[in-house]
Amino acid sequence: MVKGLVNKILPFSSVDGPGNRTAIFLQGCNFNCLYCHNPETINVCSNCGLCIDNCPAKCLAMKDGAIYWDKAACKECDSCLRACKNCSSPKAKMMSVKEVPEAISAFKPFISGITISGGECMLQADFVIELCEEVKKLGLTSFIDSNGSVPFYGNDRLIKAIDMVMLDVKSYDKEEHKMLTGQENEIVFKNMEYLASIDKLYEIRTVIVPDILDNERNVDLISKRLAALNPHIRYKLIKYRPVGVRTHMIKSSVPTDEFMKRLSSIAKHNGCKEIVTV
Numbered sequence: 001m002v003k004g005l006v007n008k009i010l011p012f013s014s015v016d017g018p019g020n021r022t023a024i025f026l027q028g029c030n031f032n033c034l035y036c037h038n039p040e041t042i043n044v045c046s047n048c049g050l051c052i053d054n055c056p057a058k059c060l061a062m063k064d065g066a067i068y069w070d071k072a073a074c075k076e077c078d079s080c081l082r083a084c085k086n087c088s089s090p091k092a093k094m095m096s097v098k099e100v101p102e103a104i105s106a107f108k109p110f111i112s113g114i115t116i117s118g119g120e121c122m123l124q125a126d127f128v129i130e131l132c133e134e135v136k137k138l139g140l141t142s143f144i145d146s147n148g149s150v151p152f153y154g155n156d157r158l159i160k161a162i163d164m165v166m167l168d169v170k171s172y173d174k175e176e177h178k179m180l181t182g183q184e185n186e187i188v189f190k191n192m193e194y195l196a197s198i199d200k201l202y203e204i205r206t207v208i209v210p211d212i213l214d215n216e217r218n219v220d221l222i223s224k225r226l227a228a229l230n231p232h233i234r235y236k237l238i239k240y241r242p243v244g245v246r247t248h249m250i251k252s253s254v255p256t257d258e259f260m261k262r263l264s265s266i267a268k269h270n271g272c273k274e275i276v277t278v
Contacts, residue, residue: 017202030123114141206237209250
């Protein structure tokens with residue numbers, strides 16, 4: 001049975017798609033965004049052991065060359081994550097496709113579906129597909145939260161298994177995108193166009209980062225492209241916030257409400273019908 005490396009499962013979330021959803025964060029990402037708000041999901045644990053001495057609850061130990069995490073003893077203080085030099089987590093766990101529905105069974109009556117996030121969940125596409133197929137049997141919807149770097153097109157089984165995709169478009173300019181993430185954005189736009197064409201694109205999201213990105217140009221060009229595909233697809237503009245970020249990598253500030261309103265007006269002028277700022 002296919003297994004996936006799961007960073008954590010958040011039982012209830014109202015910000016990861018419509019309704020009350022369970023968010024499943026997978027470990028591993030091929031982007032290294034300067035403003036990443038959960039950098040502990042980027043890499044796989046190297047079992048270096050640095051986190052062990054930094055755990056006040058003593059719930060981490062080295063066993064057979066690998067980090068063992070005692071979940072029952074854990075106080076969720078995240079000292080291990082702050083100590084890690086590898087942008088990883090010793091708490092990530094290999095789970096089978098069957099184990100995830102079992103883990104969410106207790107709160108199934110209170111959710112409308114799951115959202116699989118990361119990291120970049122599509123790096124574990126086989127696990128994502130089988131998990132979505134299992135969840136569908138439970139009468140729940142499956143949303144994907146993706147940076148768009150892995151093609152959705154050409155994978156019919158994946159498209160049949162999922163309900164909707166929430167896609168990050170971090171920068172319109174190829175070089176700026178590469179500066180921000182370490183990767184180019186050609187596949188991101190191919191995914192955007194493909195998913196819009198088959199009505200499986202729930203929203204496009206852009207993080208607004210003062211002094212780092214050309215925010216007005218990004219919103220102008222991204223919103224024009226989105227409106228041309230389908231003006232009713234939601235465009236979410238997200239404020240950069242220095243929470244969980246690696247402050248040694250980025251020097252920015254929270255954009256003002258006035259600036260966010262101006263960006264929203266640009267998107268509206270370009271034809272987007274549903275614009276959300278958070």
